[in-house]
Amino acid sequence: MASNAATAPDGATRPRSSLRKAAQRRSTIAFLMALPLILLIAALVVYPAGYAIHLSTLNKSMEEFVGFENFEYLFERETFWMVVWQSSIFAITAVVFKALIGFVVAHLVHNIPLKGQRKWRGMLLVPWVIPPAMSTLAWLWLFDSSYSAFNWIIEGLGGPRVPWLGETGWARFSVILVNVWYGAPFFMIMYLAALKSVPEQLYEAAEIDGAGWWQRMWFITLPMMRNIIAITVLFSTIVTFANFDIVRVLTAGGPIDTTHVFATYAFKLGIESSDIPLGAAVSLFMFPLLALAAIFILRDVNKRGNQG
Amino acid sequence: MADVQLRKLVKRYDEVEAVRGIDLDIADHEFVVLVGPSGCGKTTTLRMIAGLEEITDGDIRIAGEVVNDIPPKDRDIAMVFQNYALYPHMTVTENMSFGLRLKRFAQEVIAGRVSEAAQILDIRELLERKPRQLSGGQRQRVAMGRAIVRHAKVFLFDEPLSNLDAKLRVQMRTEIKKLHLRLRTTTVYVTHDQVEAMTLADRVVVMNNGRIEQAGAPTELYASPRTRFVAGFIGSPAMNFIPCVLEQAAGALRVAIPGGPSFDVPGDRTARYAASAGRKLLLGLRPEHVTEPGGAEHPSVQAFETVLEVTEPMGMETLVYFPMAGTQVCGRVDPGAGAMPNKRMTLVADMRHMHLIDEESGLVL
Known part of the structure; x- marks a missing residue:
C-alpha cells in the first residue's frame, strides 16, 4: 500500500499530496488494515446494542416512541428494585465464594505432585465444561423436596425436609450454590496458572528473609x-x-419472582409477557453497573501494569 | 559471623545421590568457593546450608550449632540467587528491608541499614525504583543489598554472576571481592566458572560427582592438583594431557612420548616417580609451560620441534596448537615469536612444572 502511494504520479496537486502523506503514515495503514475487523465488531456489538436502546424507547406494541417511559415505569415497581437487589446479592456472593473456593482449591492442586496433578485438574474442571443448562437439571433433581438425594440424606440424619426451591431464602441459596459449583473451576x-507463574525462588528468598507460611x-x-485476581473477578462478575x-x-425466577436476576427478569417481561421494549429496558440496566465495575478494576490493573 | 562445618553430608533424591558424604570446615570470615561442572552437587550443598533442601544424612553446624532441623529463617543466613529473586512488586528499598520488616526492627534501624547498604553498593538513586526498571547489574547489586542489610552470620551466593554479560561479570566480581574485604562475613559461593573461583576465593573447593576432589588456596590448586579432574578443571586454557611412557635409564628418568620427543625428568622428582618407572602415564603440562625458547636457561627446560596446526593471537600472547601422540597440545608463546599455522617451530617444555598422572586412578603421582 505504501509503495503504491509513493509511486503515484508526480503531477498531484498540494491537497492530494498531503492526502498521500496521510496514507503513508504507519498509523493510517494500521488503521486501514484493522478496519475490516472494526467494522465486524461494530456490526456485531454496536448494532444490537443500539437496537436494544431503540427498542427500550418504544411502547409495548412497538409502534410508538415513548422516550424514557419504560424506565420510569420500571423505577416505580417494587419487583424491579428487588431484581436489582437480588442480582447484586447473587453476583457478589457467588463471585466471592467462587474466588475463595477457587483460591483454596488452586493451592491444593498446586501442591499435588505433578504426576497426579493433571488428573485432578481435569476432574475439577468438569462442572465448568458441562453446559450449565444440563448440569442444572441434575441439580434440579437433587433439590427436589420429596424425592431428592439431599433431603433423603438430611432426613436419614434426623433433620427436617428442606424446601430447597420452594422458599425464598433457600431458593436464593440454591441458585447461588449451583452458580458457585459451576464457576469455581474457572x-x-x-489461579493455578497464576500460582505456577510465581518463581519458586521468590518463596525461597522470602523464606530466607524470615517469612513464614x-x-x-x-x-x-x-x-x-x-x-489475575482482578481480571478474573471482573470477568466472572460480568x-x-x-x-x-x-x-x-x-x-x-420463583418463588414469586424472588430469585430473578436481570436476564431472567428481562426474559420474563420481554418474551413471556410479550413486552419486548420493557424487557430491553431491564437488560440495558445492567450496562451502567457493569461499566462502573470494569472501570474501577481495570484502572487498578493498568496502574500496576505488568510486574513480571 | 560464624564458622560453618559440614560433616559427612549426604543428599539423596530417590535413586540419585547428589552429594556423597562431604566434610568441610569453613572458618569464620573465610570466603570459600564451591566449584565444579553442572550436576556435581555444589548447588545442592549450598541449598542444604541455606535450609532450602533437606539433609539426607550428616550434619551442618553454623557457629557450632547443628542446624539440620532449623528452618532457613532461623539460621541467620543471607542468600543471593542466580536470577536475583527480587520481589517484583516491591521497590528497591522494600526489597532490601523486607527481612528486617518481618523481624520487626525499628524504623530508624531499617532506614539506617538500607542507606548504609545503598551507599556501599552505590545504588542510592535507585531506592524508589521497581526491579523491572533496573538493569541486570543493578538488580544484582540490590540482591546483594538485601543480603547486606540483614547482618547475617553467613552469606550464600548461588552462581550470582552467571546471568550477567562478560564485562559486567568481571566488574561485579571485583565488587564482591571488595565487599567481602570490607564486611568480612563468612561466605560460601557457588560457581561453575573456575576463573571466578580462583579470583574470589580464600579457598577453592573443587567438587565432582557429589564429592570434594580437592580443597585449597587457589594457587595451591593450580600448582599442585591432586587429581586429573582438578588439573584439567582449574586453569584456562586447560592443562595438556599427553600419553607417555616413563622410562628408566642410568639412574635417571625420561618421559618418552610415543612418536614424539622425550624429556628428562628433573632430578628432584626422580625419587617421587621411581616406583612408576616403565608404566604408561599421562604427562600433564600447562600451556604456559610449553612456550618459545629464549627464557632462562635451565636443564629442565627442554626443546623440541613441531609443526603448528592453529594459532590464536590473544594480544598479550598467542596460543598455539599442535598434535602430539594423538592429542592436541596447547602452548603459549610471545606474540613476537612469529608463530604461524603450518609452520615448523621450536618450542620448549618446562619440565619443572610437569605432572604425571595415573590414567586408571586419575590421581596425580
Missing part, C-alpha cells in the same frame, strides 16, 4: 496474583450478573 484454573502468602503470593440459564432452569 477461578481454580486461572502466612507471610509468604500475604507478601508474595497475593501481590503476584493481584492482576458473566454472573448476566447469568440466565441456572436461574431459568432451577427456579424460573
Whole structure:
C-alpha cells in the first residue's frame, strides 16, 4: 500500500499530496488494515446494542416512541428494585465464594505432585465444561423436596425436609450454590496458572528473609496474583450478573419472582409477557453497573501494569 | 559471623545421590568457593546450608550449632540467587528491608541499614525504583543489598554472576571481592566458572560427582592438583594431557612420548616417580609451560620441534596448537615469536612444572 502511494504520479496537486502523506503514515495503514475487523465488531456489538436502546424507547406494541417511559415505569415497581437487589446479592456472593473456593482449591492442586496433578485438574474442571443448562437439571433433581438425594440424606440424619426451591431464602441459596459449583473451576484454573507463574525462588528468598507460611502468602503470593485476581473477578462478575440459564432452569425466577436476576427478569417481561421494549429496558440496566465495575478494576490493573 | 562445618553430608533424591558424604570446615570470615561442572552437587550443598533442601544424612553446624532441623529463617543466613529473586512488586528499598520488616526492627534501624547498604553498593538513586526498571547489574547489586542489610552470620551466593554479560561479570566480581574485604562475613559461593573461583576465593573447593576432589588456596590448586579432574578443571586454557611412557635409564628418568620427543625428568622428582618407572602415564603440562625458547636457561627446560596446526593471537600472547601422540597440545608463546599455522617451530617444555598422572586412578603421582 505504501509503495503504491509513493509511486503515484508526480503531477498531484498540494491537497492530494498531503492526502498521500496521510496514507503513508504507519498509523493510517494500521488503521486501514484493522478496519475490516472494526467494522465486524461494530456490526456485531454496536448494532444490537443500539437496537436494544431503540427498542427500550418504544411502547409495548412497538409502534410508538415513548422516550424514557419504560424506565420510569420500571423505577416505580417494587419487583424491579428487588431484581436489582437480588442480582447484586447473587453476583457478589457467588463471585466471592467462587474466588475463595477457587483460591483454596488452586493451592491444593498446586501442591499435588505433578504426576497426579493433571488428573485432578481435569476432574475439577468438569462442572465448568458441562453446559450449565444440563448440569442444572441434575441439580434440579437433587433439590427436589420429596424425592431428592439431599433431603433423603438430611432426613436419614434426623433433620427436617428442606424446601430447597420452594422458599425464598433457600431458593436464593440454591441458585447461588449451583452458580458457585459451576464457576469455581474457572477461578481454580486461572489461579493455578497464576500460582505456577510465581518463581519458586521468590518463596525461597522470602523464606530466607524470615517469612513464614502466612507471610509468604500475604507478601508474595497475593501481590503476584493481584492482576489475575482482578481480571478474573471482573470477568466472572460480568458473566454472573448476566447469568440466565441456572436461574431459568432451577427456579424460573420463583418463588414469586424472588430469585430473578436481570436476564431472567428481562426474559420474563420481554418474551413471556410479550413486552419486548420493557424487557430491553431491564437488560440495558445492567450496562451502567457493569461499566462502573470494569472501570474501577481495570484502572487498578493498568496502574500496576505488568510486574513480571 | 560464624564458622560453618559440614560433616559427612549426604543428599539423596530417590535413586540419585547428589552429594556423597562431604566434610568441610569453613572458618569464620573465610570466603570459600564451591566449584565444579553442572550436576556435581555444589548447588545442592549450598541449598542444604541455606535450609532450602533437606539433609539426607550428616550434619551442618553454623557457629557450632547443628542446624539440620532449623528452618532457613532461623539460621541467620543471607542468600543471593542466580536470577536475583527480587520481589517484583516491591521497590528497591522494600526489597532490601523486607527481612528486617518481618523481624520487626525499628524504623530508624531499617532506614539506617538500607542507606548504609545503598551507599556501599552505590545504588542510592535507585531506592524508589521497581526491579523491572533496573538493569541486570543493578538488580544484582540490590540482591546483594538485601543480603547486606540483614547482618547475617553467613552469606550464600548461588552462581550470582552467571546471568550477567562478560564485562559486567568481571566488574561485579571485583565488587564482591571488595565487599567481602570490607564486611568480612563468612561466605560460601557457588560457581561453575573456575576463573571466578580462583579470583574470589580464600579457598577453592573443587567438587565432582557429589564429592570434594580437592580443597585449597587457589594457587595451591593450580600448582599442585591432586587429581586429573582438578588439573584439567582449574586453569584456562586447560592443562595438556599427553600419553607417555616413563622410562628408566642410568639412574635417571625420561618421559618418552610415543612418536614424539622425550624429556628428562628433573632430578628432584626422580625419587617421587621411581616406583612408576616403565608404566604408561599421562604427562600433564600447562600451556604456559610449553612456550618459545629464549627464557632462562635451565636443564629442565627442554626443546623440541613441531609443526603448528592453529594459532590464536590473544594480544598479550598467542596460543598455539599442535598434535602430539594423538592429542592436541596447547602452548603459549610471545606474540613476537612469529608463530604461524603450518609452520615448523621450536618450542620448549618446562619440565619443572610437569605432572604425571595415573590414567586408571586419575590421581596425580
